[in-house]
Amino acid sequence: MPDARAPDAATCLGEIIRNRRSERGPYDASQAVEAADLDAILEAGRWAPTAHNMQNYEIVVIDDPSTLAAVGRLQPGGSGDFLKENYAQLSFSEEELIRKGTGLLATMFPPSWRTPDAEPDTSGEPATLEATMRSCPVVLIVLYDPRRRAPASEGDVLGIMSLGCLMQNMWLMAQARGIGMQIMSVFGGDGVEDGLRSLLSIPSHLQIAFACRLGHRAGEPRPQLRVRRPVDRFVHLNVYAHPGAS
């Protein structure tokens, strides 16, 4: 007899989806990601839908402490374009973020990034990923294989969407198993990509899509305002409703 009090699968899945969040804080260095958890996360990725079932990815699992430390020494190149585009999406108060329903709070970023004319800081020691990688037991580097392209997909848009499905499957499984996860796009960017390629012997036909940092959060969750647009602000019934039109 099924337990009538047990939440049904849809309710459980809804909670996992709603509670999944970016765990950007430090992880507990004394707590490994168990092999069973890592296997479950990779298995969830394996069953992700991909366009034409092309499975256009490879994943490098980094759990070797000296390799993780070497990743932490990579120096992301600052990009003025990134800073300007980032600034345009910032909210400078919680009220502003709630009203917009999209983007991020400015306080998540260093003060030098919070000005409209911010430029990469070239004074002092070059920034590294050391602080982010410290205490992190596992990093997954997800590689995109453009040769496994679905037919009739200009610019391989469908392939890029497929990588998003892979990301989400792994993220939801990590959430379900109590493993924190943070996406790091930085590894595909200037200054880091070449270093990571040679460190991990990544062949030239593969591109670095994104990385996931996995681990158990150290301490209590940081209070963090998470916003989304309400459903009625992005759903259009039968016909596209232009905002403001009566």
Ligand SMILES: Cc1cc2nc3c(=O)[nH]c(=O)nc-3n(C[C@H](O)[C@H](O)[C@H](O)COP(=O)(O)O)c2cc1C
């Ligand atoms: C394609 C993609 C790239 C992302 N890149 C980063 C990143 O480089 N660093 C980061 O901290 N979060 C990154 N994120 C996480 C988003 O910022 C985050 O999902 C969003 O702000 C919503 O917050 P939540 O994940 O806590 O719900 C990325 C997410 C996606 C889907």
